[in-house]
Amino acid sequence: MTSRSGIALSESQRIAWLRLIRSDNVGPVTFRELINHYGSAEEALERLPELAVRGGARKRFRVASVTEAESELETAARHKGRFVAIGEPDYPPALRAIDGAPPLLAMSGSGDVATRPALGLVGARNASVAGAKFTAMIAGAAAGAGYTVVSGLARGIDAAAHRASLAHGTLAALAGGLDRPYPPENIELYRAICEDGGVAISEMPYGWEPRARDFPRRNRLIAGCSLAVVVIEAANRSGSLITARLANECGRLVLAVPGSPLDPRAQGTNGLIKQGAMIVCSPEDVLEALAPLSQMELPIRGGADEEDTEDLPPAAPDDDDRARVAEALGPSPCEIDDLIRFTGVNPAAVQLILLELDLAGRLARHPGGRVSLI
Structure with a gap:
């Protein structure tokens, strides 16, 4: 897999990108569509504001200001962090390949670690001694073989x-801002990761306290950064199963590590194996599974490139459209x-109408590029 390739944004572009992703109702997919349609942030x-009004927004649309963006960049610098855009060399290449990849990541630590082929390792917070020991065996073997081990600092x-x-070098994906690591007992581990050759990433603003609904976003970062994900001890309805999905x-x-049917922490992993996950009985099983994946070139599907935007035909939807x-x-x-087929509306016009509805807070986006009305 190619790593550390890309073109750095100028400082003014970085501020504009940060303003755009921090504005109301602008998520990763909407961000990409806006860049592709208008050519620049x-x-x-x-x-x-005009798009939101046309989409039926009932309240004033908030556009993040230059001052807000500059303040967040200054906060990142104070915490020895930075913002890395999707087309830049330090952006994790596997994450860049997923649909709806975050256009900007807050990052602290080594960009080299972020761009190596990676293995995700997740599992129970109430881990057993055996589970933690086997995790260490897999992580040590993968790291020694040149892979970045990715997990969620839980x-x-x-x-x-x-x-x-x-x-x-290990990668920690956070649910909150990089200045709000969670849980508190792992703060020293977090500092060691950022200061001793590892890296931490988040798509949330500095100062953001993690909420329960933020952890699935963190789990998506783990999955997206990794070539493969190993689940070790996970109960039914565990967050680790969300990462696997x-x-x-x-x-x-x-991949999943089997466990005793009598241990609730094995119910989720055993279920994954029944559903077709690859069984892991040794670190060598993981390395053998990773070997062919690390040679693959992943397709880039989630980008937003200001130098090579989509050449869409003119779109001027009217009220009937x-x-x-x-x-x-x-x-x-x-x-x-x-x-598009059902309505007969021009495809570019449909995309613009969806943008309007999205910015007005009336559209929900779903996996696989599907949409629905809120």
Whole structure:
């Protein structure tokens, strides 16, 4: 896999990108569509309020200011961090390949570690001694073979994975801001990761306290950064199973360590194996599974490139087009191609109408590029 390739943003572009992703209702997919449609973040920022009004927004649309963006950049610098854009050399290449990849990552630590082929290791917070020991064996073997070990800084399995790979460089994905590591008992481990050759990433702003709903986003970062994800001890309805599902949606290999049917911590992993996950009985099983994956060139699907934007035909939807699209949408997710065929509206116009609805807070985006009306 090619690593550390890309072109750095100028400082003014970085500020514009940060303003755009921090503005109301602009998520990764919407960000990419705006850049592709208008050619630059600066131009998209000018159009945001107008688009939101046309989409039916009922309150004033908030566009993040230059001052806010500059303040966040200054906060990052104070914490020895930075913001890395999706097209820049330090951005994790595997993460760049997923649909809806974060356009900007807050990053602290080694960019080299972030761009190496990576293995995700996740599991129970209330890990057993055996589970933590086996995690350390896998993490140590993978790190020694040149892979970056990725996990979520949680108690138990995550912490064991980070500690075992610390000497070679490990990646911690956070649910909150990089100045708000969680849980508190792993703060020293977090500092060691950032200061001793590892790296931490987050798509959340500095100062953001992690909430329960932020952890699935953190789990998606783990899955997206990794070529494969190993689950070690996970109960039913565990957050680790969410990571496994997201890894599968990202096209990543999912591996699981079997356990005793009498141990609740093994119910989730045993279930993954029944569903087709690759069984892991030794660190060598993981290395053998990784070997062919590390030679693959991943397709780039989530980018937003200001130098090579999509050449869309002119789109000028009228009110009838907007009404047809809004009426065709409902609470059930549908494919955008199906929406275009059903309404007969120009594809570029449909994309713009969806942007308007999204910025107005009326559109929900789902995996696989599907959409529904809120």
